[in-house]
Amino acid sequence: MGAKYTIPHEVTYYECDVNHTMKLSTMIAIVIKVSEEQSDLLNRGNDYIHQFGVTWIITHYEVFISRLPRVNEKIQVTTQAMQYNKYFCYRDFWITTESGEELVHIESIFSLMNYTTRKISSVTEDIIAPFESEKITKIKRPQKVEPLENPRSNAYNVRFYDIDSNHHVNNSVYFDWLIDGLGYDFLTTYEPKYINVRFDKEVEYGNQIESLYEVVDQENGKQTRHAIKIADKKYCEAQIEWQEK
């Protein structure tokens, strides 16, 4: 198992929604910040890896939520590079209270993408060694996302503020599009307990995306299924399990 890195964070009002708990998009933005800080500390930051013509992309998150961080709460955000194989790096995140109670656990899959070809590039020892993660040969199959049957949909334009300093739409922005359609009543009645999200293609500035969603009744709450599409091509799909608050 690789080196751990932790930063403290105090949750602000503008990181929270009407429920006084952290927005999913902000939560993802913060965990990515922690992994970027660790990379910088290990001298494997963006400047370093860009010399090889590659950049990190994230293709998958599985999020396990005990409860979401609350406004004004002091939390700890930890990351650890777990394992890697030829094309995939498995990185975990934990959000805990100051006293160490686990609030959120995230499993993610990172890959290196060639800037020019936009294709996945193999992971090199030089880039990965300082993270001290375990080399494995197995390719883990992420949990499948259930297909949509009779979705509703909303359109969203990619905004100038949705793109980050790498000119990409940051992964965190997809969470805004994914859940928004569920609406106020749903989003103030249910809280997410599990999220499985897969990123297939890169959305770009200037795109208009369709966010498709469907609510499925379950014994113990609701399941929602999601896809983000442009012109019938799937860019992202997700499944979220919700419980009544």
Added chain:
Amino acid sequence: MGAKYTIPHEVTYYECDVNHTMKLSTMIAIVIKVSEEQSDLLNRGNDYIHQFGVTWIITHYEVFISRLPRVNEKIQVTTQAMQYNKYFCYRDFWITTESGEELVHIESIFSLMNYTTRKISSVTEDIIAPFESEKITKIKRPQKVEPLENPRSNAYNVRFYDIDSNHHVNNSVYFDWLIDGLGYDFLTTYEPKYINVRFDKEVEYGNQIESLYEVVDQENGKQTRHAIKIADKKYCEAQIEWQEK
């Protein structure tokens, strides 16, 4: 002049746009956090003022920008309640570098609004005294915003994540709508030096707003004029002066 209150802040990547400088919406969200923290410290936080059936609203900002805070920069954010009269409180904010260089200065106008009637309520000694601001009789007239002549416009739906814990669309969100239409080329060529924005009515969850804008050439850069409307009623208007980067 009233009591000053300062917090340190380190600018994160997700608070910045493609230019590696802080998003205007985030900058406004952070200064509001500082004024809320000061109110809490003086025991005049939301819980306290809600007992009188009122809440703070912000009706005006004038923003003077030397340069925007940059990614990873350590800044100081200061607020001070300056003056008040029967209906208006004048509060200033400063963003400075760690060594005290002024980056941004903001002048704002706050009022108390009655929850039930949604009308402006007069400022009481009980609420304002701890801020030690100066009582004045004069009502300051904020700088006028130039009217639009041949605007273009974009539509935006208010999203679930645009509303804050008070069920309002936070003032900071308007900045996303205001500038987005100017587009990538404009927003990566010019940087804002002066912003004058007036909030007339409250946008609510479920609304679709029209963001109107127009670019006017100036000797020393560009001026943009803005309005946010719903069904031809003006909710917000703004004027921004830009200089080539």
